[in-house]
Amino acid sequence: MSDASVSAIVFVTLLTIMVxxxxxxxxxxxxxxxxxxxxxxxxxNAAAISGEYLSAASFLGIAGLVVSQGLGSLWYSxxxxxxxxxxxxxxxxxxxxxGAYTIPDFAHGRLRSxxxxxxxxxxxxxxxxxxxxxQMKGAGITLQWVLGTPYWVGVAILGVVxxxxxxxxxxxxxxxxxCLQYWLKLCAIGIPALVLLMATxxxxxxxxxxxxxxxxxxxxxxxxxxxxxxxxARPARATVSGVLDQRRFQHQAxxxxxxxxxxGAGTQIGFGAGAPVPVSLAMAPSSRESWDSPFLATGTNGAxxxxxxxxxxxxxxxxxxxxxxxxxxxxxxxxxxxxxxxTLIVVLxxxxxxxxxxxxxxxxxxxxxxxxxxxxxxxxxxxxxxxLLPGLxxxxxxxxxxxxxxxxxxxxxxxxxxxxxxxxxxxxxxxxVTSFRWCALAAGAIATGTALLxxxxxxxxxxxxxFAIAASSFCPLIVLGIWWRQLTRVGAAAGIVIGGGxxxxxxxxxxxxxxxxxxxxxxxxxxxxxxxxxxxxVMIVTSLLTQGTLPGNVEQAMxxxxxxxxxxxxxxxxxxxxPVTERSRKPPVG
Amino acid sequence: MRAQLGLSxxxxxxxxxxxxxxxxxxxxxxxxxxxxxxxxxxxxVVLGFAFYPVLLAVxxxxxxxxxxxxxxxxxxxxxxxxxxxx
Numbered sequence: 184m185s186d187a188s189v190s191a192i193v194f195v196t197l198l199t200i201m202v203x204x205x206x207x208x209x210x211x212x213x214x215x216x217x218x219x220x221x222x223x224x225x226x227x228n229a230a231a232i233s234g235e236y237l238s239a240a241s242f243l244g245i246a247g248l249v250v251s252q253g254l255g256s257l258w259y260s261x262x263x264x265x266x267x268x269x270x271x272x273x274x275x276x277x278x279x280x281x282g283a284y285t286i287p288d289f290a291h292g293r294l295r296s297x298x299x300x301x302x303x304x305x306x307x308x309x310x311x312x313x314x315x316x317x318q319m320k321g322a323g324i325t326l327q328w329v330l331g332t333p334y335w336v337g338v339a340i341l342g343v344v345x346x347x348x349x350x351x352x353x354x355x356x357x358x359x360x361x362c363l364q365y366w367l368k369l370c371a372i373g374i375p376a377l378v379l380l381m382a383t384x385x386x387x388x389x390x391x392x393x394x395x396x397x398x399x400x401x402x403x404x405x406x407x408x409x410x411x412x413x414x415x416a417r418p419a420r421a422t423v424s425g426v427l428d429q430r431r432f433q434h435q436a437x438x439x440x441x442x443x444x445x446x447g448a449g450t451q452i453g454f455g456a457g458a459p460v461p462v463s464l465a466m467a468p469s470s471r472e473s474w475d476s477p478f479l480a481t482g483t484n485g486a487x488x489x490x491x492x493x494x495x496x497x498x499x500x501x502x503x504x505x506x507x508x509x510x511x512x513x514x515x516x517x518x519x520x521x522x523x524x525x526t527l528i529v530v531l532x533x534x535x536x537x538x539x540x541x542x543x544x545x546x547x548x549x550x551x552x553x554x555x556x557x558x559x560x561x562x563x564x565x566x567x568x569x570x571l572l573p574g575l576x577x578x579x580x581x582x583x584x585x586x587x588x589x590x591x592x593x594x595x596x597x598x599x600x601x602x603x604x605x606x607x608x609x610x611x612x613x614x615x616v617t618s619f620r621w622c623a624l625a626a627g628a629i630a631t632g633t634a635l636l637x638x639x640x641x642x643x644x645x646x647x648x649x650f651a652i653a654a655s656s657f658c659p660l661i662v663l664g665i666w667w668r669q670l671t672r673v674g675a676a677a678g679i680v681i682g683g684g685x686x687x688x689x690x691x692x693x694x695x696x697x698x699x700x701x702x703x704x705x706x707x708x709x710x711x712x713x714x715x716x717x718x719x720x721v722m723i724v725t726s727l728l729t730q731g732t733l734p735g736n737v738e739q740a741m742x743x744x745x746x747x748x749x750x751x752x753x754x755x756x757x758x759x760x761x762p763v764t765e766r767s768r769k770p771p772v773g
Numbered sequence: 774m775r776a777q778l779g780l781s782x783x784x785x786x787x788x789x790x791x792x793x794x795x796x797x798x799x800x801x802x803x804x805x806x807x808x809x810x811x812x813x814x815x816x817x818v819v820l821g822f823a824f825y826p827v828l829l830a831v832x833x834x835x836x837x838x839x840x841x842x843x844x845x846x847x848x849x850x851x852x853x854x855x856x857x858x859x
Binding site for chain 1: 778
């Protein structure tokens with residue numbers, strides 16, 4: 184589209200590669216690669232965690248959903264933030280003190296079971312890939328929007344850049360990159376949101392009032408990029424050039440009725456102020472609830488909105504604990520107390536960020552409702568600045584948004600690839616830097632391939648599903664593993680397989696279009712509502728039934744997780760504790 | 774550990790009670806989701822802005838309490854004059 188946007192993409196990508204390349208000189212041992220040698224101070228670490236966490240779904244997806252589906256979609260942003268609060272309350276400090284690199288390491292160290300190690304590794308790969316796909320999709324549609332390239336070009340570029348960068352720099356490199364990218368993302372969404380708010384904010388709040396379809400606030404000409412079906416809420420006069428319902432018009436005034444139309448590609452329809460906004464059939468709100476309802480209907484075709492809302496709440500609140508690429512960052516904290524402080528700062532940084540997608544979504548609803556016709560809700564944030572602020576300022580803001588979006592894809596997919604490649608090489612290939620590099624390249628290639636198939640799903644929905652799987656498998660494992668002595672390996676395995684497997688099966692059947700409405704659509708489309716309690720229940724009941732298989736090291740592991748560092752340093756001085764390979768513990772400081 | 778768990782669960786309950794009760798309240802009293810605050814729909818105000826300070830406050834309270842619990846525990850087990858490194 185504009186040169187500014189192109190240079191923004193190039194700049195962000197080069198920045199990532201260059202700062203990442205600094206890591207090559209520093210990263211020498213597998214430890215450097217995996218957890219940045221555990222020397223990262225809280226503020227830096229918190230920004231890095233947030234930078235890694237704020238993905239395409241946060242940057243593009245939420246605002247898009249707010250416009251198309253309504254304010255209930257803001258539950259995603261509340262949930263993504265609250266997930267960190269839950270993480271802080273339940274697992275941050277004990278998990279850091281346990282001193283394992285990854286979730287599979289934690290499972291193995293706590294429960295001593297090679298089978299469980301393998302099961303959790305497979306699940307890391309599943310969740311990681313599920314999360315990686317929307318990032319790739321984001322890159323695809325962004326490049327599509329900026330350069331007009333086909334969808335696969337953006338996907339492929341992101342895949343290549345990220346896999347090569349990880350293969351070269353590992354995690355030491357990307358801690359700095361991630362930190363930088365948080366601030367870049369905050370600016371890239373905050374500045375446009377505030378500027379656009381000031382430029383347009385004194386308008387009416389008419390489109391925010393309940394029970395009314397959106398209307399044009401000023402006379403607007405809508406250009407239909409490709410053949411689209413749309414509906415009108417009320418009859419309206421419009422000036423049409425192009426094809427409408429198979430009839431050709433040359434700048435003619437037409438009385439449109441409140442019914443369904445099909446516009447040909449390139450058709451332009453001019454509406455007067457106060458006319459109802461046409462709603463693309465592809466984007467029609469799936470729920471009959473009004474736009475300002477606090478319920479959420481994505482992925483369930485609008486059935487049982489209250490249950491669907493709780494599905495998302497459970498998935499996002501408890502999903503953050505189980506995300507593989509996030510947990511590994513907690514091991515970069517020097518101690519448990521620092522892990523807590525880091526998490527609190529993360530909650531602050533995320534809260535700040537998530538104010539802005541809401542602002543952008545509401546602005547789009549207010550002033551640029553013609554975006555309803557653009558078809559894909561995920562590109563709304565990209566299109567908004569140049570629509571609201573024509574000319575150079577709008578173009579610059581658009582470039583900023585594009586830069587932020589690319590930062591989001593790059594940072595999240597880097598973090599995910601580190602954990603996927605780490606899990607592959609550490610648990611399946613017997614470790615080592617070379618095998619880590621090859622695993623990073625292979626995992627990147629596979630994700631790029633699959634991303635080409637999922638263009639049809641909304642970003643926030645895809646990421647929400649990754650959260651649901653994490654919440655119904657790793658979350659019970661970690662929470663019970665930390666707080667409950669009687670957890671057995673059989674119980675843990677049963678809970679993971681039934682909870683995670685059930686959730687995955689439900690999501691895949693939704694992707695294949697198994698249920699269209701009613702309870703089926705809710706329970707399959709937002710499965711966390713039943714899979715999370717089920718996973719906890721199965722884990723607890725099975726553990727109680729198999730108390731004979733309690734691992735022998737329970738007391739030691741519990742002490743390790745819950746003793747403050749000042750005490751455990753004394754208690755373990757001279758005792759070789761090794762839940763996994765622990766090579767670089769900080770020397771005790773008094 | 775028991776005290777830590779109690780603290781965590783208490784904070785979790787507070788946070789969940791505040792946030793997760795909103796859909797139920799809105800479903801039971803549909804009038805609430807029709808209200809506006811200064812021209813903005815109440816859903817936007819609550820989901821877009823109001824929940825974040827609540828989450829932060831709970832998190833801040835928890836971090837402080839957890840640190841104090843640990844300091845007290847350390848003093849109890851390990852009384853020597855060494856200051857607790859928190």
